[in-house]
Amino acid sequence: MYPILSKSPLFMGVSPVEIENMISQTPHVVKNFSKGQLVAQRNDEVKSLTILVEGSVKGEMADFSGKILKIEEMQAPKPIAHAFIFGEHNQYPVDVVALDDCRILYIPKADFLALMQRNATVLINYLNSISNRTQFLSNRLWFLSFKTIKEKIAHYLLNLSYGGANATLILPKSQQELAEFFGVTRPALARVFSDLEVEGIISIKRREVVIRDRNKLIEIAS
Amino acid sequence: MYPILSKSPLFMGVSPVEIENMISQTPHVVKNFSKGQLVAQRNDEVKSLTILVEGSVKGEMADFSGKILKIEEMQAPKPIAHAFIFGEHNQYPVDVVALDDCRILYIPKADFLALMQRNATVLINYLNSISNRTQFLSNRLWFLSFKTIKEKIAHYLLNLSYGGANATLILPKSQQELAEFFGVTRPALARVFSDLEVEGIISIKRREVVIRDRNKLIEIAS
Numbered sequence: 001m002y003p004i005l006s007k008s009p010l011f012m013g014v015s016p017v018e019i020e021n022m023i024s025q026t027p028h029v030v031k032n033f034s035k036g037q038l039v040a041q042r043n044d045e046v047k048s049l050t051i052l053v054e055g056s057v058k059g060e061m062a063d064f065s066g067k068i069l070k071i072e073e074m075q076a077p078k079p080i081a082h083a084f085i086f087g088e089h090n091q092y093p094v095d096v097v098a099l100d101d102c103r104i105l106y107i108p109k110a111d112f113l114a115l116m117q118r119n120a121t122v123l124i125n126y127l128n129s130i131s132n133r134t135q136f137l138s139n140r141l142w143f144l145s146f147k148t149i150k151e152k153i154a155h156y157l158l159n160l161s162y163g164g165a166n167a168t169l170i171l172p173k174s175q176q177e178l179a180e181f182f183g184v185t186r187p188a189l190a191r192v193f194s195d196l197e198v199e200g201i202i203s204i205k206r207r208e209v210v211i212r213d214r215n216k217l218i219e220i221a222s
Numbered sequence: 223m224y225p226i227l228s229k230s231p232l233f234m235g236v237s238p239v240e241i242e243n244m245i246s247q248t249p250h251v252v253k254n255f256s257k258g259q260l261v262a263q264r265n266d267e268v269k270s271l272t273i274l275v276e277g278s279v280k281g282e283m284a285d286f287s288g289k290i291l292k293i294e295e296m297q298a299p300k301p302i303a304h305a306f307i308f309g310e311h312n313q314y315p316v317d318v319v320a321l322d323d324c325r326i327l328y329i330p331k332a333d334f335l336a337l338m339q340r341n342a343t344v345l346i347n348y349l350n351s352i353s354n355r356t357q358f359l360s361n362r363l364w365f366l367s368f369k370t371i372k373e374k375i376a377h378y379l380l381n382l383s384y385g386g387a388n389a390t391l392i393l394p395k396s397q398q399e400l401a402e403f404f405g406v407t408r409p410a411l412a413r414v415f416s417d418l419e420v421e422g423i424i425s426i427k428r429r430e431v432v433i434r435d436r437n438k439l440i441e442i443a444s
Contacts, residue, residue: 083360086346087353093360113346117339124308124335130352131309137359138305138315 001030001053001105008051008077010125022122026115029106039096039104040081046090048106050080055102059094073099082126083133085109143182149192152182154221157202161211171207223252223275223327230273230299232347244344248337251328261318261326262303268312270328272302277324281316295321304348305355307331365404368443371414374404376443379424383433393429 002016002023011019030053033039039057040050052074059072072094074080081092086109107115116123143152156178161167173181179189196202201213201220211217224238224245233241252275255261261279262272274296281294294316296302306312308331329337338345368374378400383389393400397415401408418424423435423442433439 083353083356085353086349087357088350089357089361090353113342117342117345120335120339123339123345127308127352128310130349130356131305131307131312134305134352134356134359135309135311135315137356137363139311141359141363 004077033098033102037098040092046084049112051105052076055100083130226299255320255324259320262314268306271334273327274298275325277322283316305352
């Protein structure tokens with residue numbers, strides 16, 4: 001388990017031997033789940049640092065009519081619901097279901113706190129990890145505040161290009177990932193890119209985008 | 223400064239005397255800013271824990287055409303950009319401008335880390351505080367994923383009411399706050415509430431809402 005844990009964002013920079021020392025000195029539990037088993041239910045209190053050490057899980061949420069709304073997959077060695085251990089609403093935001101046979105490590109909240117006080121690397125890793133989550137969400141909200149996909153894309157491209165009118169830029173995400181980020185379908189995203197190209201505002205070739213008319217892009221974004 | 227700091231979410235549960243001891247043992251700087259002065263610029267690296275100890279500031283962001291887009295106000299004794307000290311994008315998300323004459327306390331990141339390792343209360347307060355931010359953003363994103371205001375409100379009311387068809391519930395936010403939360407105007411929000419009332423789905427009197435037709439509400443939310 002320790003070599004796997006050293007690949008988890010929480011133990012980055014800590015050797016498997018150090019991790020073994022650290023965890024053997026800390027109260028913890030390891031539980032096995034079979035494929036399809038419910039690992040945690042939405043609104044359950046998050047009482048422990050919870051790390052998937054083997055297998056994969058999905059997070060899902062049923063709406064009020066029973067329809068499953070959102071699905072997110074996580075693979076070992078990722079922490080589960082780690083931004084929900086602290087704070088006023090320390091509850092699972094989704095149902096967590098095992099996709100394969102899984103092994104999960106639990107370190108109770110108070111013991112995890114003590115561990116972070118003893119080990120600065122784990123503390124920094126955890127702070128980075130929940131701050132990354134906040135920054136990602138804050139960035140996504142910013143883009144969602146623009147009404148049309150065209151506005152979102154114009155903002156996104158302008159943010160990526162610090163340069164002038166012919167700035168060439170490389171998209172850091174695939175069109176599939178971009179579509180998910182903006183909360184739209186992939187065809188809808190592709191259509192907007194194609195419109196922008198027909199209008200002579202950008203040219204696009206795979207992930208390379210050239211901004212041909214920066215002023216028009218600014219107009220769309222404003 | 224110490225009695226004020228004891229009212230800050232970061233020092234909750236720590237007495238002014240303890241705060242004074244703690245901070246006098248930690249490298250720190252206090253800076254004064256005059257009304258209208260730029261405190262930090264968007265994309266500046268956040269290098270310190272930054273707490274407003276006197277006065278108020280606003281966060282603002284100009285869009286690509288120069289128009290100011292978003293404004294947020296913060297009053298002493300609130301921390302500034304505290305979810306942006308750690309993580310990969312540890313940069314101010316907005317310009318910060320002094321609204322009055324201000325005093326600001328800075329504790330460098332490394333010294334703040336050492337302080338959290340020594341003092342469990344400050345560590346827990348900080349973890350709670352950034353986790354609350356993540357949970358708030360995650361909740362807002364969830365509501366923004368519904369397309370119409372009516373869908374958002376239906377979800378919001380169903381979340382608040384665990385009860386049956388005639389569940390009475392009290393809105394925890396004013397209509398102004400709700401409108402901001404959903405990212406819509408107050409009149410648009412009021413119109414939807416009034417529609418839902420005319421359709422016999424809810425009745426509403428100030429902050430008290432009675433759900434009269436839960437099935438219809440579920441239908442709207444789905």
